[in-house]
Amino acid sequence: MGLKQIELTVNDFSHPFLVESDETLLFTLRNRLYLTGTKEGCNQGTCGSCTVLLDGKPVLSCMTPTLRCVEKKVITIEGISSGENLHPVQKYLVKNGGLQCGFCTPGVVMTAVPFLEENPDASRREIKEGLSGNLCRCTGYKKIIDALENAAAEMRS
Amino acid sequence: MSGSIGKPTPFIDAVQKVTGQAMYADDYRMPNMLYVSFFRSTESHAKISKLDISEAESYPGVCAVAIGKDIPISFGVLPISPDENAIAVEKVRYKGEIVAAVAAETIKAAREAVEKIKVVYEPIKAFFDPKDSLEVCAPEEQIHSHTKNGKNIHKTAELRFNEPEKELEIAKNKQSGFFKFAGVTHAFTEPHSTLAIWNRDDTLTVISATQVPFYLHKNISKVLGIPLHKIQVKKPTLGGGFGGKSDPFPHEIITAYLAKKTKRPVKCTFSREEVFITHHGRHPTELSMSVSCDDDGIITALDTDIIIDGGAYGSFGVVTSYYNGVLLQGPYKINKFGFRTRRTYTNKHQCGAMRGHGAVNPRYAVEVLLDMMAQSLNMDPCDLRNKNFLPENTLTVGEFRITSNGVRECLEAVRRKSDWDNRYGKLPFGRGLGVACGFFISGSALPIIWNRYPQTVVHAKLDFDGRIVMFSGASDIGQGSDTLLVQIAAEELGISMEYVQVETADTKITPVDLGSYSSRVTFMVGNAAKTATTKVREEMAKAISKEKDVTAENLIFNNCRIHTKDKSIDLSWEEGVEIALAGRGAFVESGYYISPKLGGDFKGSGAGLSPAYSFGAFISEVDVNPNTGAVIVTKVWGAHDCGKALNPLSVEGQIEGSIHMGLGQAISEEMRYHNGQQINANFFDYRIPSSLDTPDMDITIIESNDAEGPYGAKEAGEGPIHPVLPSIGNAIYDAVGIRMMELPITPEKVLSKMKENA
Ligand code: FES
Ligand code: FES
Numbered sequence: 001m002g003l004k005q006i007e008l009t010v011n012d013f014s015h016p017f018l019v020e021s022d023e024t025l026l027f028t029l030r031n032r033l034y035l036t037g038t039k040e041g042c043n044q045g046t047c048g049s050c051t052v053l054l055d056g057k058p059v060l061s062c063m064t065p066t067l068r069c070v071e072k073k074v075i076t077i078e079g080i081s082s083g084e085n086l087h088p089v090q091k092y093l094v095k096n097g098g099l100q101c102g103f104c105t106p107g108v109v110m111t112a113v114p115f116l117e118e119n120p121d122a123s124r125r126e127i128k129e130g131l132s133g134n135l136c137r138c139t140g141y142k143k144i145i146d147a148l149e150n151a152a153a154e155m156r157s
Numbered sequence: 158m159s160g161s162i163g164k165p166t167p168f169i170d171a172v173q174k175v176t177g178q179a180m181y182a183d184d185y186r187m188p189n190m191l192y193v194s195f196f197r198s199t200e201s202h203a204k205i206s207k208l209d210i211s212e213a214e215s216y217p218g219v220c221a222v223a224i225g226k227d228i229p230i231s232f233g234v235l236p237i238s239p240d241e242n243a244i245a246v247e248k249v250r251y252k253g254e255i256v257a258a259v260a261a262e263t264i265k266a267a268r269e270a271v272e273k274i275k276v277v278y279e280p281i282k283a284f285f286d287p288k289d290s291l292e293v294c295a296p297e298e299q300i301h302s303h304t305k306n307g308k309n310i311h312k313t314a315e316l317r318f319n320e321p322e323k324e325l326e327i328a329k330n331k332q333s334g335f336f337k338f339a340g341v342t343h344a345f346t347e348p349h350s351t352l353a354i355w356n357r358d359d360t361l362t363v364i365s366a367t368q369v370p371f372y373l374h375k376n377i378s379k380v381l382g383i384p385l386h387k388i389q390v391k392k393p394t395l396g397g398g399f400g401g402k403s404d405p406f407p408h409e410i411i412t413a414y415l416a417k418k419t420k421r422p423v424k425c426t427f428s429r430e431e432v433f434i435t436h437h438g439r440h441p442t443e444l445s446m447s448v449s450c451d452d453d454g455i456i457t458a459l460d461t462d463i464i465i466d467g468g469a470y471g472s473f474g475v476v477t478s479y480y481n482g483v484l485l486q487g488p489y490k491i492n493k494f495g496f497r498t499r500r501t502y503t504n505k506h507q508c509g510a511m512r513g514h515g516a517v518n519p520r521y522a523v524e525v526l527l528d529m530m531a532q533s534l535n536m537d538p539c540d541l542r543n544k545n546f547l548p549e550n551t552l553t554v555g556e557f558r559i560t561s562n563g564v565r566e567c568l569e570a571v572r573r574k575s576d577w578d579n580r581y582g583k584l585p586f587g588r589g590l591g592v593a594c595g596f597f598i599s600g601s602a603l604p605i606i607w608n609r610y611p612q613t614v615v616h617a618k619l620d621f622d623g624r625i626v627m628f629s630g631a632s633d634i635g636q637g638s639d640t641l642l643v644q645i646a647a648e649e650l651g652i653s654m655e656y657v658q659v660e661t662a663d664t665k666i667t668p669v670d671l672g673s674y675s676s677r678v679t680f681m682v683g684n685a686a687k688t689a690t691t692k693v694r695e696e697m698a699k700a701i702s703k704e705k706d707v708t709a710e711n712l713i714f715n716n717c718r719i720h721t722k723d724k725s726i727d728l729s730w731e732e733g734v735e736i737a738l739a740g741r742g743a744f745v746e747s748g749y750y751i752s753p754k755l756g757g758d759f760k761g762s763g764a765g766l767s768p769a770y771s772f773g774a775f776i777s778e779v780d781v782n783p784n785t786g787a788v789i790v791t792k793v794w795g796a797h798d799c800g801k802a803l804n805p806l807s808v809e810g811q812i813e814g815s816i817h818m819g820l821g822q823a824i825s826e827e828m829r830y831h832n833g834q835q836i837n838a839n840f841f842d843y844r845i846p847s848s849l850d851t852p853d854m855d856i857t858i859i860e861s862n863d864a865e866g867p868y869g870a871k872e873a874g875e876g877p878i879h880p881v882l883p884s885i886g887n888a889i890y891d892a893v894g895i896r897m898m899e900l901p902i903t904p905e906k907v908l909s910k911m912k913e914n915a
Contacts, residue, residue, distance in 0.1 A: 036184035037177020039396075041346045042429040046840035049346055077177035086175070094171040097806040100814065101635025102174025103347040103396030109175060131848040135840060137346050137397050138635050139810055140817035141851040 006070050010035065011079030019066045026050045026061035029076060037077035037106050041135070048134035049107040052076045058111050060133075077106035080113060088151040089113050098147035100138035108134050108144060116152045124149060160648035162868055165806035168640045169654070170394065170633075179394040182350035182366040187422035190352075191220055193412055194267035195431075196257040196274045198249035201285070201504035201833035202300065203278035205247060205256065212273035213259055218266030220419045222274075223258045228414050232376045234404040234509075236606055238311070238471035240301055241507075243380060243410040249278070250300055250469035251504050252834050253434035255407050260415040260423050283504040284309055285833050287443070287466040290501035300469065300502040309502045311467050314478035316761050317495035318554045324458035324493045328449030330534060332526040335445045337899040338518040339827035340466070342438035343511055344845050347396020349435065350426040351409045353416035360387045361417060365409050368398040368632050371671055374664045375606060376405035377413050392662035398634040399818070400510035401437055403674045404472055408435075433838035437472055437509035438828065440465035440500070442481070442518040448526045454534050454541045456527075458493035459485065461519060465508070467500045472509030474500045476605070479764030480515025485523055486553040486765070487596040488564045488772050489545040494554045504833050510674060512818055513597065513878040518900075524593035524883030525896065537581070538592050538887070539572050542774075546594075549861075556757035557765060561871070563798030563861035564594060564772035570857040571776040571794040582891060587781050591887025594774045595879025598767035599800075599863075599872040600677025602752040611749035612677070614668035615685040617646060617693050620743035623734045625650065625657045625693065628745075630670030631682040632662045636874055637807040638678045642686050644803060645867065649690035650697075651714030652730055668747070676872035679803065680769060681750040683867030688748025696746065697737040701728070704736050753865075769863045769871045773797040775816075775880035777852075779888040783911060786904030788824050790850075790885055796857035797877045801869035809856045812877040816854055819881025821845050824902050 003018045010033060019028055026043070029035045029052070038061055041049035045063040052061045053075040081087040089112045092098065099105045108131065115130040116122065122130065127148050128141070136144060173179040196213075210222045225246035233239040245254050257274050261267035282298045284290045290300075290309035300309050325331060351365040361383055367373050370390040378385045395402065408425050416423040427435065446461035463481050467474045482496030496519075513520075531538040547553065549562045571592070572578070581590045604612065616628040625646045633639040643657040650656075660666055670682060698709035701719060705726050713720055720727040728736070738744070756762045774796050780789040793816050802808040825844040829837045837843045862869035886897050895910040 034186075035177075036180070039181070039347070040183070040426075041348070042840055044429060044839055044841070046429075047346060080176075083176070086172070090172075090175040093175050094167045097165070097167060097810050099168075099171060099174055100637070100807075100810055101345070101347065101395060101397040102170070102179055103181065103345075103635075105174050106177045128848045128851070133847075135346060135845060135847065137344055137399070137817070137845060138814050140813035140815075140854065141848040142813045142854050143806075143810060145848065145851075 004067060006067065008066065008069055008074065010074045011076060021067060023066045024062050025052065025064040025066045025069055025074065028066040029061060035076050035078055039103055039106055041103065048111060049104050051107040051110040053110060053114060056114060058114055077109055080109060087113055088154040089116065089148065092147035092150040093144065096143050096147040096150060098139065098144040104134060104136040112148050116148065116155055120152060120156050122152060160651065161644045161654055162648045162803050166640060166644060166804045167806065168637050169643055170639060181347055181394050181396050182352060182364055183426045185352050185364050185393065186424065187352065187354060190422040190424055191260040191262065191419060192264040192267045193258055193260050193415060193423060193425035194264065194271045195255045196271045198245065198252055198254040198256050200249055200278045200280055201252050201283035202281045203249050204281065205245065205249065205276060206279045207277035208256065209275040210257055213270040216266065216270035216273055218262040219259055219270045221260045221415050223411055223414055228380055228410065230380045232380050232405060233471050234372055234473055234605065235471060235475055238475055241470040243407040251506055253506065255411065258411045258415065260419060283833055285503055285505060285830065287464050287501040287503055290503055291499065300504065304502065310499055311471060311502050312475050312478045312500045313497065314482060314761065315497040316482060316555060319493040321458040321460040321493040321495040325447045325449050325460055328457060330452065330530065331447055331449045332529045332533065333445065333447040334522060334526055334898055336522045338442040339901060340439060340441040340508060341822045341826045342433060342436050342828055343399040343401030344843065345397030345399060345401055348427040348429060348432045349402065349406065349408060351412045352422060352424045353413040354422040355416040355420045360389065361413060362389045363409065363413055364391045364393055366395055366402055367392055368403040368634050368674060370632065370662050370664050371630065371669055373405045373409055377410055380410050381414055381417060389663065389665035392632050395632065395634045399512045400514060400674060404437055404509055406435065429840065430838045433843065434506050434835055436506035439511040439517065440467060440477060440508040444519060444522055446522045446526060448530060450530050450534065454536050454544050456489055456491050456545050459491050460495045463496065463498040463519060465498060465500045466503055468503055468505045468507035470507040472507050476764065477510065477515040479761060481519050483555055483765035484516035485519055486555050486557055487547055487559065487770060488594050490547045492554050505830060506835065513875045514675065517879055517882065520595055520879045521883045521886060525886050528887045528890065529896065539568060539577060542568060542594055556762060558755050560769050560865065561800055561861035561863040562772055563859040564774060566859045567772060567774035567796035567798055568594065570796040570859065571774050574855055574857065575776045575794045577776060587783055587892055589888045589891030590776055590778050591884045591891055592774065592776045593880040593883035593887060595876060596770050596772045597872065597876035597879065598675060598765060599680045599769040599771055600767055601675040602755050602766040602768055603763045604671055610669065611751045612681045613670040613685050614747060614749045615682060615689045616668055616745050616747050617689040618743060618745045619693055619734065619737065621738065623656060623731050627657060627659045627686060628667045629661050629682055629686065630667045631678050636811065637804060638682060641679060641683060641803060645683060645686040646690045649687060650694055652717050656730065676875045679870050679872055680866055683803065683870060684750040685748040687867050689746050692746035692748065696744065697733055700737040701733060768865055769800065771797065771799055771871045771873065771876035773877055773880050775884040777884040777888045779885060779892050781889055781892040781907065783893060786907035788889060788902055788907060790820055790852045792853040792855065793881065794855045795877060796859055797873060798859040798861045799873040800863040800866045800871035801860045802858045803868060803870050805858060808858055808873045811873045812856050813854055815877035816881055817846055817851065819878045820850065823882045823885045823900060827901050
């Protein structure tokens with residue numbers, strides 16, 4: 001235990017920090033950087049709401065020690081599409097009603113963006129599989145899946 | 158309609174949510190803020206004989222420690238059962254109850270200090286089975302001293318009309334059953350969180366994840382003795398509620414207390430485990446029920462005896478007890494009708510209101526018994542239901558006033574779309590279809606906290622900027638009520654939604670609303686918003702008619718313009734605003750909603766009264782694996798009569814979300830306990846359906862255009878859950894010939910039933 005001095009690259013900017021050696025990336029993002037778009041639904045690796053990208057791959061930030069992210073690139077919901085434009089995934093979640101309370105939504109976006117980039121031709125079934133780690137209590141998933149299908153179509157074109 | 162009413166409309170805060178900008182309670186922080194951690198009971202039922210907080214108080218970073226006697230005034234959501242303390246006083250009644258709270262400079266320090274608290278308990282006999290709570294016990298074993306006859310019964314609700322028991326005794330066609338339902342919880346994704354700020358003008362601001370700022374405001378005032386006019390409760394963006402954020406909670410009151418005591422901002426956010434054990438979810442239920450029919454399949458009587466396991470405290474339990482019975486008066490006409498519900502106290506986490514409040518479990522029983530009846534009478538289950546529906550504009554036996562009623566159209570729609578007539582009873586072994594119907598209140602006509610105010614008030618403000626701001630106490634909990642306010646203003650004023658913004662759910666700024674529960678917002682707040690914005694339009698028309706010498710009634714507000722039919726007068730919205738504000742400046746118009754006087758004059762007649770009722774019919778298709786017992790729900794056809802879909806996107810979303818939640822309770826969700834300790838207080842072990850479990854959904858919206866609803870609308874947030882569970886149960890019968898009388902329908906239960914049957 002104890003504090004460690006590190007540099008962490010989040011959304012293309014490198015921040016110097018003192019972090020606890022057992023600190024999670026979720027804690028660092030929310031409490032030290034005040035990037036509160038990343039949500040804490042369980043802190044146990046069970047809900048997916050804390051998903052961020054680590055070197056382009058989705059990880060559960062509540063299960064990721066911050067010290068393991070040094071010299072890697074972290075992208076959060078605030079950094080998607082450089083934060084300026086809506087990514088097709090975001091655009092269709094809005095348009096198709098793929099969110100209600102929105103608490104699961106940042107995690108859904110951070111899961112779906114890399115998933116669809118890697119699987120542009122994903123079937124409905126495959127989209128469901130890709131989303132299976134993201135719990136949503138409001139929507140029944142239908143409109144999320146609809147939105148991701150539409151986003152995939154736009155990303156392909 | 159010219160505006161967005163009736164058109165699929167994305168929520169006004171959807172972009173904020175999808176970019177991570179929306180602020181939920183835990184996203185707020187303040188300079189100089191303290192963090193709270195709780196010391197919780199490890200006993201189910203015990204006297205606190207010693208509590209030593211001295212080491213915690215002197216732990217580095219600790220600013221305050223609170224215990225029960227600091228805030229001993231009891232409270233509860235229902236003024237008739239204020240049986241809870243913010244922190245246990247003298248005794249604990251469930252494992253996990255808060256015994257002390259620490260506020261410290263960091264969350265780490267707060268948690269470490271909690272470890273230093275020492276307590277000695279003197280255990281008392283604990284009650285875990287509600288049936289034990291029905292028995293007389295020693296006075297010192299009573300969970301609450303106020304219960305009668307030496308038993309642990311919190312409430313007995315009973316109503317009886319036209320002697321159903323006599324009819325059932327002689328009935329030729331009778332179906333009876335004993336049903337058992339595990340407790341389930343809301344499992345919203347956002348954990349409870351509260352930030353309390355003590356302002357140096359001696360006022361208190363509370364930002365909390367609550368569905369009902371008004372209740373919290375009242376209860377903080379009561380417990381902490383702060384005058385009502387010095388409290389402000391604000392609801393930020395809320396990460397789901399489903400009833401589970403509608404009580405005022407101990408942690409909210411404690412956080413406010415610690416802020417007052419330390420004169421600093423104080424925040425508390427729950428872990429997922431704390432969310433589970435705070436619970437307030439659907440009551441575990443056991444019930445026996447009998448239904449009788451004549452030879453034509455017309456229902457002649459229904460009677461039921463229900464025990465609901467309330468846990469340690471009252472919460473909404475008195476209402477739940479009534480709803481278990483009275484909400485069975487529809488959608489079928491039943492003239493001989495009775496129920497008794499007993500709600501027991503036990504030493505477990507308390508139960509309260511959850512989507513479909515009170516009626517979900519007994520609805521399952523009704524619909525399964527009707528299915529059995531249809532089978533015994535050799536009748537199609539849809540036909541049997543069709544024969545029994547209440548008409549429109551009628552009174553039920555308990556004098557609920559039914560206005561619009563689209564249940565026939567609902568059933569007709571799902572029957573046709575699922576190809577029921579060609580497929581029911583004819584699918585291969587292991588696959589089946591099941592049907593069920595339901596109905597629900599569209600807002601409770603009587604307020605929980607009695608008062609002489611209207612149910613809700615909405616203010617609409619127009620100012621120099623041409624913007625309409627809608628002020629409403631209504632809580633958007635993810636269901637989209639903020640969007641509804643904007644849609645209504647845009648509709649009434651013929652402007653685009655961009656001109657309208659909202660200020661909502663802030664007890665200092667917005668006119669009070671009784672909260673988001675009982676599916677009341679669309680109906681009540683919708684009507685008030687319509688009145689307020691209609692008045693703004695009339696005021697504007699009056700001013701323009703004076704200035705332009707035209708009759709006000711001839712002015713058309715459309716497409717951001719205000720014009721006469723012949724366009725001899727044709728103003729932009731901004732020009733119209735300028736005329737309307739001349740000589741008077743910004744103005745506010747107010748609309749309110751009061752429900753009509755309803756109901757009979759017998760005791761208990763108030764429960765379940767509503768200005769309108771929603772109706773629905775669902776058909777589910779299942780795949781049952783006869784070797785493993787696993788049930789997969791492959792498709793659900795859901796039709797719901799919401800009067801008028803003001804925002805079809807959101808109505809569909811509510812129905813789809815109801816299918817999700819109903820599916821979870823039907824096949825996988827269950828609060829599991831061992832000696833009063835929840836043993837599955839996490840999402841690994843408490844299984845809510847994932848995207849992979851989600852069935853295909855075919856949603857039909859039926860619009861019966863209620864005469865009193867805003868634009869004809871009724872509720873859609875809770876009614877749709879009722880038919881989901883029994884449609885699955887009945888489909889399992891069609892698939893493999895077994896009657897599932899116990900929820901959740903786990904593979905083990907399916908296999909053992911199939912064995913019994915073989
Ligand atoms: S918060 Fe990380 S998975 Fe739930
Ligand atoms: S939108 Fe509420 S949890 Fe997904």
